[in-house]
Ligand SMILES: NC(=O)C1=CN([C@@H]2O[C@H](COP(=O)(O)OP(=O)(O)OC[C@H]3O[C@@H](n4cnc5c(N)ncnc54)[C@H](OP(=O)(O)O)[C@@H]3O)[C@@H](O)[C@H]2O)C=CC1
């Protein structure tokens with residue numbers, strides 16, 4: 012693997028999995044368990060009621076338990092990615108990973124189960140007995156040929172969808188990619204010449220789907236470790252021999268002579284540049300082995316710049332990976348209570364994916380790629396996994412196909428409404444944060460870490476650099492490089508350190524601050540002391556002088572102190588008022604809350620300005636803003652004091668034609684419930700629950716954000732400072748290294764383009 016593509020160290024991967032609660036999953040209760048009454052309902056005696064109901068009518072299990080949204084990811088570890096047979100236990104990180112991807116991308120609850128046997132029959136019996144627990148079974152990383160028998164028998168024995176992801180998930184995604192690669196290169200599926208390397212679970216299923224979609228059997232040559240699978244071989248099992256062809260070619264090299272397409276579902280490095288050289292013009296190369304592909308795109312491009320390339324990885328264009336499929340396929344199947352996932356549903360998913368890639372890409376996805384890589388073409392043949400449209404497009408296509416083919420036990424009555432529900436089901440901020448990270452990566456900025464001697468700041472700077480999000484510039488003393496080395500950095504000298512005692516830039520910083528402050532009572536000597544001794548003054552001056560694009564500070568002193576220091580040097584943005592906004596990420600919704608940092612009692616003009624800037628920030632984060640001015644009263648009920656400024660802000664916005672929704676004053680429970688708005692305040696102009704809460708004062712805003720953070724039920728990001736001329740983010744003193752990375756990414760995102 013090329014060094015350039017390693018974005019993290021092995022230690023980081025272990026820390027990611029090991030720090031805090033080990034692993035990647037936890038289970039949370041979806042009902043309150045606070046009182047004696049809750050317990051009586053949740054457990055004995057209340058639980059007896061649904062038990063009897065289900066015994067009388069098994070279908071009720073979908074109404075009274077989590078079954079209908081629960082998928083088991085099950086493996087025996089015999090083909091873990093492309094790492095081989097490493098056993099059931101070693102497969103657990105991958106299975107936990109698939110389970111969290113189910114949740115993250117499609118709100119499907121999922122749990123991993125590792126079954127410790129290589130005996131197919133024992134495996135089948137173990138899984139078949141689990142049927143009552145789950146709405147679906149996702150088999151994963153089970154080697155061929157056992158996987159074929161296992162899936163077949165489980166499908167027959169279970170009345171819920173059983174889907175071997177490595178077979179069908181991969182087949183669906185690669186088919187979508189192939190359709191589009193053929194379109195771009197002007198090829199017809201009916202005449203395309205394909206070489207499939209690998210003859211296992213994924214390869215056989217991809218080949219079968221490809222043939223079902225029109226690729227001719229005699230145009231496909233499959234290879235295993237021994238070379239071409241031809242009719243003359245006597246060592247083939249029934250699955251391989253189904254794809255044996257009459258040919259005198261014997262090796263992968265022979266097979267690739269003049270081939271249009273290479274599908275790699277084998278092992279790292281199996282495809283050599285000299286083999287690629289012999290392929291037809293504009294060859295299509297899907298090197299899908301994980302984690303390391305059959306050939307690195309740069310190596311293939313070196314010999315064939317005209318090639319269309321895809322891998323299973325996220326760090327190259329065209330990620331052909333089953334993550335694009337399984338979450339959404341199960342979403343659609345579960346929503347119609349499908350009894351199986353049939354070929355029509357698979358083909359519908361493949362077509363939906365292929366069509367989606369050909370559509371114009373929404374702004375937020377394009378922005379995440381610096382606006383240049385995401386239009387249909389050789390570098391974009393398949394949607395990116397974090398494309399928010401996937402949920403709606405793929406799940407609804409699968410659900411429709413299930414209904415059409417009669418496997419849907421609970422058909423959807425109103426498809427438009429269903430699509431709307433799918434959109435709402437996505438946690439927008441989770442998606443948005445991914446976009447913010449990708450945007451930073453595609454448009455890397457210089458971010459100055461003013462507290463470059465603190466170990467959590469250094470850890471954040473390392474993660475920021477190694478993640479490819481930008482260039483950290485550290486303010487600190489001589490030993491910062493030693494500290495970096497102690498934290499495991501091999502080449503600390505690659506990190507730029509600005510020392511405020513001896514940097515050649517100190518003079519410029521002093522000149523700059525002195526020019527601003529000489530009429531505010533400061534002597535030059537005092538400014539020299541400020542610059543030498545205080546990293547916030549020095550750092551902010553470096554930012555103002557263009558030595559960095561954004562700055563992050565805050566972990567060593569109270570927020571207000573950092574803010575005051577920064578504002579001595581950085582001006583307010585033209586016509587703006589500086590303020591703080593927090594992103595509150597709930598389980599089912601995300602909201603912005605402002606001003607959590609600056610104005611103690613904002614007046615009407617300030618509230619209106621905060622609303623405007625917050626709405627613009629919401630759009631930057633991919634949210635369509637619906638602003639509510641928050642109070643303890645809702646439209647005058649109960650009557651009370653201190654609401655004039657909120658009402659004044661609404662009037663100011665009424666007078667100045669703004670392009671976002673706003674309303675108020677209203678209490679948070681009304682603001683966050685569209686149902687309550689419609690029922691009790693039908694005149695409210697919001698068209699959904701508010702997602703930007705403009706708070707009446709610093710007390711309520713700051714306390715709410717801190718309470719939410721401390722109670723831990725929600726994830727709270729920020730405050731993110733807006734309204735300064737240059738982007739400065741001030742972290743809370745309690746910020747962890749990972750909080751700092753998020754803020755640094757947002758600092759880069761809010762820096763001038
Ligand atoms: N991008 C994606 O979404 C996905 C990628 N994959 C990748 O596909 C690969 C195979 O996975 P899977 O089908 O589940 O595993 P299996 O164990 O079922 O199959 C592995 C197959 O690869 C063949 N193989 C191994 N090394 C070579 C080689 N050097 N040359 C030719 N063939 C070789 C084996 O040949 P033989 O039969 O002779 O032993 C076998 O047929 C893995 O790398 C996996 O990561 C899998 C699923 C999804």
Ligand SMILES: CC(=O)C(=O)O
Nearest residue numbers: 092093177301332333
């Ligand atoms: C992506 C996947 O499922 C695999 O490589 O096995």
Ligand SMILES: [Mg+2]
Nearest residue numbers: 092151152177
């Ligand atoms: Mg797999």
